Amino acid sequence: MDPIYLAGVNDPATYINWGWLSISVPNLIVILIMIVLFALAILLPFPKGRDRS
């Protein structure tokens, strides 16, 4: 039985064209994930350790 892939990594990626900007959907997803991670790292409170009162 053929394995089931979440994404076809051997297929050509879909590209988004917006004026001069041309970017593949996988690259766009990775960049968005990094931006969200960065924002969360700034905004989310850091848990306090047991040794800090």
Next chain:
Amino acid sequence: MTADSPNPAVEPDNVQAVVDSPADVDTGSSVGLDPTVDPDPGIDPSSSMWTSRLRRAWMSKLPPDELLPDRQPAYVASWIYVFGVLTLAAFLVILVTGLVLAFAGPAWYHTSSPGLFTNSLHFWSVQLFFVFMVVHLWGKFWMAAWRGRRAMTWITGVVAFLASIGTAFTGYLVQTNFDSQWISFEAKDGLNAVGIGAFFNVANLGQMLLLHACLLPLVVGVIAVWHVLLVRSRGVVPPIDTVDTEFSVTPADGASATEVRP
């Protein structure tokens, strides 16, 4: 002495006699018995041996309490300060899975289930490595992390980033599948156009494999260790306009922040 003892010098009774009577032992210079002689010649500050000079330089630049600290600045209690060590953790997974792939070979990692799993682990840890490193880079850029004599820390981070890109690129080229063929011949046109295609031949699988598995991981590893040692010696950069404080991480100490390095 027993008859079956092959060497009387290591007879237990003889060893005990030597320990009980150290004055009877001829040590030549009697070093260690003379109270005027430093029992630990390794800390002689006047020694000019290169080992002593190297140790003194190391101890002055990076004493053990800075290398393995038990106190951290209070401002480190933020998620943005976690991404450096996340990058290192991903790098360790890359190294371990890469070693397994190198020893087992493509016939294993392209066909067997454990091989495919290890191959995927290697690939996805690289993706996480770059995601973590980019967030780390953004965090350090926006807090101007080169402040306070930390320029070399910043520069080694930049060089590690560039070397990592080269390592990942050669990794894509040695997948030995259609994807790697496509990437290499797309890159070949570009590298030929800038005149380095003959020296750095991305269509040469052997050259790319050696660069990916031997040289470039070593470069990234050495620079990463240098980067971490600089972070330990210079300290973690504080946020801009933040009072430099530190917490103890020892439960016995327990309490509040104390100001250091005003």
